[in-house]
Amino acid sequence: MTLIEWEEGRHLVGVDEMDSVHQEFTLIVNRLGETQDPSIFKSLFIQLLEHTQEHFALEDQLMEETGFRGFDEHREEHERVLKQMHYINEKVQAGNLDFGRAFVEDLPRWFDLHADTMDNALAVHLKAAPEADSFAV
Incomplete structure (x- = not known):
């Protein structure tokens, strides 16, 4: 099931580095x-965790x-989410996929709120920063 329908008007923040990471x-x-497939879910959850750490x-x-x-x-929001993801990853890797699926199904709500508020504020700041030429906008 598709959990996040990508909408450019809603999800793009206008900073290429952030937008490509959000799309991934x-x-x-x-x-x-x-x-x-349980083994694919476990592997993808690790991929999500690693991607989110880099993101x-x-x-x-x-x-x-x-x-x-x-x-x-x-940054505190990032730390909170990563701590939660690490905890849930332990459960997923131990076979508690229902716990992981419940978390994943809630991610669209969190992502929409985080992108609309914190990431948009950061994007506005980056576009106005003197270093803005170094960011792909």
Whole structure:
């Protein structure tokens, strides 16, 4: 089942690095929603965790390098989600796929809210930053 319908008007933030990472996130989440194979689900969940770690590290780096005022709050949200994902990954890898599926099914709500608020604020900041020429916009 497709969990996140990609909508450019809703999901694009206007910073190429962030937009491509968000599209990849959406693809992984949707593959998790579609697979019925337990071993594929486990593998995809690890892929989602690794992707999300890289995704958040990129955003954290962009925020730190450009002096984003909402850095602490945004980073704390990243840390909270990663902590939760690590915990759920332990459950998934131990065979509790229902626990993992419930988490994955809730990701679209979280993603929409996070992209609409925190990521859009970061994108506005990045586009206005003096270093904006170094970001693909």
